[in-house]
Structure formats: structure tokens, C-alpha cells
Amino acid sequence: MDLTLSDEQKMIVDMVRRFVREQIVPLEDKLDPDADELPPEDLQRLSKITQDMGLYGLDTPPEYGGPDIDLVTRALISFEMSQHRAGLYAPCYGAFGGARQAQLFEATEEQKEKYLYPMLRGEKKVFFGLSEPSGGSDPARAIQTRAVRDGDEWVINGSKLWISGADRADYGLVFARTDPSKGRGGVTCFIVETNWPGFHVRRVVHTLRSSRYATELQFENLRVPHANILGEEGGGFSIANDRLTRQRIPYAGECVGVAIKAHEMAVEYAKIRETFGAPLASRQGIQWMLVENEIDIRTARWLVLEAASKADNGEPFRTESAFAKLVAAEASFRVVDRSMQIHGALGVAKDLPLERWFREMRIRRIGEGPSEVQKHVIARDILGQSLR
Amino acid sequence: MSVRMTKPWQALTPEAARRLSGQLGVYELGNDAGEIVYIGFAGGRSLHGLRGEIERWAKEPPAGATRFRVEVNTAYRTRHHELVGAFRHDHGRLPVANTDIDPARVSNLSPG
Numbered sequence: 001m002d003l004t005l006s007d008e009q010k011m012i013v014d015m016v017r018r019f020v021r022e023q024i025v026p027l028e029d030k031l032d033p034d035a036d037e038l039p040p041e042d043l044q045r046l047s048k049i050t051q052d053m054g055l056y057g058l059d060t061p062p063e064y065g066g067p068d069i070d071l072v073t074r075a076l077i078s079f080e081m082s083q084h085r086a087g088l089y090a091p092c093y094g095a096f097g098g099a100r101q102a103q104l105f106e107a108t109e110e111q112k113e114k115y116l117y118p119m120l121r122g123e124k125k126v127f128f129g130l131s132e133p134s135g136g137s138d139p140a141r142a143i144q145t146r147a148v149r150d151g152d153e154w155v156i157n158g159s160k161l162w163i164s165g166a167d168r169a170d171y172g173l174v175f176a177r178t179d180p181s182k183g184r185g186g187v188t189c190f191i192v193e194t195n196w197p198g199f200h201v202r203r204v205v206h207t208l209r210s211s212r213y214a215t216e217l218q219f220e221n222l223r224v225p226h227a228n229i230l231g232e233e234g235g236g237f238s239i240a241n242d243r244l245t246r247q248r249i250p251y252a253g254e255c256v257g258v259a260i261k262a263h264e265m266a267v268e269y270a271k272i273r274e275t276f277g278a279p280l281a282s283r284q285g286i287q288w289m290l291v292e293n294e295i296d297i298r299t300a301r302w303l304v305l306e307a308a309s310k311a312d313n314g315e316p317f318r319t320e321s322a323f324a325k326l327v328a329a330e331a332s333f334r335v336v337d338r339s340m341q342i343h344g345a346l347g348v349a350k351d352l353p354l355e356r357w358f359r360e361m362r363i364r365r366i367g368e369g370p371s372e373v374q375k376h377v378i379a380r381d382i383l384g385q386s387l388r
Numbered sequence: 389m390s391v392r393m394t395k396p397w398q399a400l401t402p403e404a405a406r407r408l409s410g411q412l413g414v415y416e417l418g419n420d421a422g423e424i425v426y427i428g429f430a431g432g433r434s435l436h437g438l439r440g441e442i443e444r445w446a447k448e449p450p451a452g453a454t455r456f457r458v459e460v461n462t463a464y465r466t467r468h469h470e471l472v473g474a475f476r477h478d479h480g481r482l483p484v485a486n487t488d489i490d491p492a493r494v495s496n497l498s499p500g
Contacts (some may be wrong), residue, residue, distance in 0.1 A: 033432035034465045037493065167473060167495035200498040203391050204470040206463040213466040215495075350432035 001309055003302075009073050015053055016080040023049065024084045024092055033350040036090040036211025046095035057097035057120065059247065061105065064120055066097075071249060071308040078253030079301070083261040085353035088254055088360040089211040101126045102243035103173055103189065107230055115171060115191055127172035129192075129217060131162045137373045139175065140184040140237060145219065147176035147188060153223045154178070154190065156198075160217040167201040167215050169194055174219070175236045182234065189236040191228040198222035208359040248321045248368060249308050252328035255364050256300045258357050259332035263293040265354070266339035273344075280342065289338045296331035303327050319381040326374035329364040336361050391474050391499040395457040404456075405446045410437035413460040414467045417445060417453035417485070425451040426485040427471050429464040450485035473497035 005013065023046055027038065038046070050056045058074060060066025069077075081091040104116040104126070118124040135142035145158025156176050166172055171193045179186035192199060198220045205214040231239040267290060270281040280286045307320035336357045340347030347354045365371050393416055398404045400417065415438060417426040426445075430438045438458045445453065461467045473495030476482055482489055 032465065036465075040490070167469075167497055168493065194496065200500070201473075201496060202499055203497070204466050204473070204495065206389075206461075206466050206470075208463075210463060210465040213469065 001306055003305060005076070009076055012055070012069075012073060013076050013080055016055070016077050017083075019049065019053070020080060020083055020087075020092065024095075028085045033085065033353075033356060034210040036086055036093070038093045038095075043093060043095060046092070047097075050092075050096050055096060057100075059100050059102070059250070060097065060120060064105070064116075070312045071246060072305060072312055074250050075253040075304050075308040078250035079257040079260065079304075082254040082257030085356055086211055087261075088258050088357060088364065089209060091254055097122075101128055101173055102247060103128075103230060103239045104191075105243065106239050107191075110227070111191060111230065118170075124170040125165060125168055127163055127166040127169040129160045129163050129166065129172050129174040131160060133159060133161045137370060140187065143175055143177050143187055145174070145176040146180075147178045147190065147224070149178075149226070150223075152226050154226060154229075156190065156192070156219045156222040156224060158219055159202075160219075162205065162214045163217055164212045164214055166194065166217055167204070173230060174224075179234060184237050185234045187236040188233050189230040189239055190224045191230055192222065192224055196222060196224075207363065209363050211360075245318055245321045246311055248325050249304060249311065251368055252300070252307075252321075252324040253304045255328040255332035255361065256297065256304055258361065259293070259297050259300065259335035262336045262339040262354060262357060263290070263297060265352070266290060266293065266342040269343055269346075286342060289342060293335045293338055296335050300324075300328040300331040319378055322369075322374040322377040325368060326371050326378070329361070330371055333358075333361045333365055391470060391497070392478075393457060393459055393471060395459050397455040397457050400442070400446050400449055400454055400456045402443060402446045405439060405442040408437075408439040408442055408458060409460065410439050411460045412462055412464050413438050413458055414464055414471060415441060415456055415458040416471070417450065418455045418457075419452045420454050424475060424483050425453050426483050427468065427475060429468040431464055451483075453485070469495050470497065474499050 027042060047056060055067050057066040058077065062068040081096065082088055086093060100119065104119065107116055119126050130139050132142055132144060134144050145156060145160065147154040147156045156174065158176065171191055174190045174192045175187055176190060177186050178188040199222050200218045200220065202216045202218050205216055207214060270286050270290065271279055273280045304324045307317050307324040310317040310320050336354060340354045340358055343352065343354060346352060349355065397418060412430050412432065414429045416424050418424050428441060430441045434440050442456055442458065445456070472482065472489060474497055476494055477497050477499060482491060482494065
């Protein structure tokens with residue numbers, strides 16, 4: 001795999017790097033250290049800049065108005081746009097267009113008019129409702145929320161847990177069991193509007209993370225029109241699998257970006273901080289930590305770009321995507337941990353972003369499929385599909 | 389943890405404020421009628437944490453506030469979102485002195 005960047009990629013990387021350093025980081029000096037939003041006027045101004053760059057709506061396909069960039073370039077951007085305090089869960093505070101629900105691109109034309117296009121225009125917010133109290137890593141078996149047909153409607157009862165953004169969304173994608181006798185084939189995806197009777201956001205779930213916090217939902221006889229089924233009845237899990245696997249690559253890239261920044265800070269600090277009459281950088285113990293950081297970053301970066309390259313070339317990339325997510329999350333967590341250690345007490349203070357990255361990177365090892373599930377995907381590839 | 393704050397109320401005085409810790413967390417200011425008039429948090433940039441926040445309000449109480457209650461909480465932002473969302477669910481509006489919150493960014497909770 002050739003990792004030489006094209007002139008266009010170099011230009012884009014440089015543009016995003018300058019945007020983060022000159023526009024985002026100075027704003028963070030005035031924000032609460034756990035902030036995940038900018039004042040509306042700042043967000044509007046920054047979004048105008050990313051539009052002028054031609055990079056607004058990064059994860060929107062070109063046919064829907066997104067920038068026409070390949071996945072390798074998208075991964076390179078993800079390395080850059082996360083290099084600030086909120087970068088892991090609020091990269092550039094959404095100035096590049098924010099998160100998108102990829103499944104809606106598979107909607108019917110009528111559904112697109114009502115739900116997809118308002119989301120793309122930034123007028124409406126959408127949540128993704130899959131995980132339940134009974135589990136999130138094996139949703140095909142864990143989903144207990146039931147949908148029962150009643151004429152032209154479905155009646156949904158049940159609950160969801162760990163759902164980000166549902167408390168401020170206009171609608172969302174809710175996965176419910178429509179046929180208890182089938183496993184994966186018995187789960188259907190519904191587009192649900194949050195102002196319909198029977199839809200409740202019961203509480204905020206407090207975790208290590210303060211940005212993009214999770215909520216708990218409850219559905220009590222929530223009536224959903226049959227026309228709001230997304231995809232096929234019983235086909236909830238087959239919607240946009242390819243798009244979701246692609247999205248896992250920039251997700252992994254964001255981990256690498258934070259690791260790069262944490263390591264950069266550790267290197268600088270090790271050079272200037274003196275203990276017992278000599279800089280930290282002169283100590284072999286510190287040098288080895290910095291070398292281990294480099295190994296972790298280079299390995300993770302390579303695997304993210306390899307997965308992106310395979311996807312761009314039309315090759316199978318599910319296993320590579322799992323490698324990228326697994327190694328990026330685990331290795332970047334280690335890098336942030338070592339960088340905190342090098343900073344000593346300052347590393348755990350809110351004066352620096354390291355403590356926030358440490359908390360949020362811990363979640364990265366679980367979110368979007370825990371490391372163990374990624375290993376399961378890889379093992380299945382090694383041993384064959386029959387592995388259960 | 390209850391969605392709504394259940395900590396005991398204290399008089400909003402400089403003396404009571406000085407007895408508080410400097411930790412991070414959330415707080416509510418209330419009036420004599422028992423109404424919550426402001427919900428705030430002591431975040432990572434607060435000087436002296438909850439003590440500093442309450443001391444500031446004790447000098448200039450907003451909207452007739454006469455009492456306060458605090459909850460130490462490192463997840464102060466998400467807890468603040470939750471308290472404000474629950475208040476709006478209960479009252480259909482924000483606390484009168486919370487003019488610093490954009491209503492469009494408030495959680496639509498229905499905690500029951």
C-alpha cells in the first residue's frame with residue numbers, strides 16, 4: 001500500500017490542520033473544559049468556512065450534496081479534525097456538518113423528502129435507537145422492544161438505553177422485534193417522530209463522557225405508520241451495512257488524531273520539564289514511553305488507512321475495518337495514558353485536555369462495537385463464517 | 389440517583405456559601421415560595437467550584453432567590469442538562485433567571 005499523499009490530499013490535510021489550530025483551539029480557551037457545543041453564531045461562522053473549503057457534510061454522499069472525497073482522504077481528515085479538546089466526540093463541534101444517520105440514504109423517496117433532506121439541510125436532528133438494557137453488542141438476540149401490527153400502523157412497546165441525542169432529536173430510527181420466531185430476520189427499523197404520543201426520554205445516562213451523552217427511552221403504545229418502516233419488514237439489520245462499516249474508519253481515525261496530539265504534547269513537555277537537574281526527555285523510562293507512543297500511533301494509523309484503501313478499491317474491508325477500530329481505540333488509549341503519566345499531576349488537571357481524552361478514549365474501547373466484538377469479527381474471518 | 393435534585397435547601401447567605409466545598413457540581417437557586425428560579429453548574433473553569441458559584445449569587449441573588457442546594461457531581465454538564473430538561477417538563481418553561489440557556493438546546497425529557 002502506497003501511503004504517499006497526493007498534492008490534493010496534502011492541501012486538504014493542511015487546510016483542516018490550520019482550521020483546527022486557528023479557529024477551534026482558540027475558542028476552546030473560553031469554553032468549559034467539558035463543553036460539546038459552540039454558541040450558535042460561532043458554529044454558523046465556522047460552518048461557512050468549511051463550506052467554502054468544500055468540505056461541509058463530510059459523510060454525505062456526493063449525490064446528496066456532500067464533498068466528493070475518497071475514504072483515505074476522509075481518514076486523513078479525521079486524523080486532523082479531532083486534534084482538540086472536544087475532538088473525540090464533538091470533532092470541530094460539528095462545523096463539518098455533524099453526524100448523519102447513514103440508513104436514511106436507503107429510505108423511499110417519500111421518506112427522503114420527509115426525513116432525509118431536512119436532516120441534510122441541518123433543519124432536523126435524528127437519533128439512532130438500537131441498544132437496549134438487555135445488551136448492545138448482540139442486538140439481533142438482545143432486542144426485546146416489540147412492534148405489533150394493527151391495521152396500517154404498528155404499536156411499539158419497550159425501552160432503549162445508551163441512545164445519544166434522542167432528547168433533542170426530531171425523529172429517530174428505532175429497531176424493534178416484529179417477528180419473535182426469527183433472530184436477525186425478525187427485527188425491523190422504524191422511523192419514529194419524537195413528538196408522537198408514547199415516546200418518552202426518561203433520563204440522561206451519566207457516564208465518563210459529557211459530550212453526546214446517552215439517554216434512556218421508553219415506548220408506551222407508540223403508534224407508527226406502516227409507511228415509516230425503513231427498508232423491508234424484518235430487514236432492519238441489512239440496511240446500510242456497507243455505509244456503517246465505512247463510517248467505522250473515520251471513527252477509528254478520530255482516536256488516532258487525539259493520540260497524535262497527546263503524544264505531541266508529551267514530547268514537548270518531556271523536553272522542557274526538568275527533574276533532578278535534567279529534562280524528562282533525558283530519562284530512558286520517558287524515552288521508552290515516547291517510543292511506545294510512536295509504535296502505537298504508527299500501527300493504528302497504518303491500519304486505518306489500509307481499511308480505507310481497501311474500501312476505496314472495492315475490496316472486502318469488514319475485517320480491516322474491525323482491525324482499524326480495535327487497534328486505534330486500544331492503542332490511542334495507551335498513548336493518552338502514557339502522555340498523562342509524563343505530564344504528572346498536570347496531566348490529570350482540567351487545565352489540559354488530556355484528562356478529557358482519557359475519559360472519552362476509555363469509552364471508545366466500548367462504543368461502536370467493543371474491542372472484543374471486533375476481535376470476534378476478525379476471528380470469524382480467520383476461522384470461517386461457521387464460528388458462533 | 390433521582391432525575392430531580394433532592395438535596396436539602398440552605399439559606400442563600402455568604403456564610404452558608406463559605407461552608408461549601410470547592411468541588412464541581414450542579415446547584416439550584418430557589419425563592420421563598422419554593423420555586424426554582426435558576427439552575428447552574430460549577431464547571432472546570434469555576435473559581436473555587438460550587439463555593440465560588442454560590443458566593444457570587446449570595447452577593448447578587450437573581451429573581452428573588454433566597455435559598456440554594458448543591459449536588460457534587462463531576463458529570464456536571466450532563467446533570468445540568470437533565471435538571472433543566474426535567475424542570476421544563478414539569479413547568480413548561482425554563483427557570484425565570486435562566487436567560488443564559490437557549491431553549492432550543494434543552495433536553496426534551498419526560499421523566500415521569
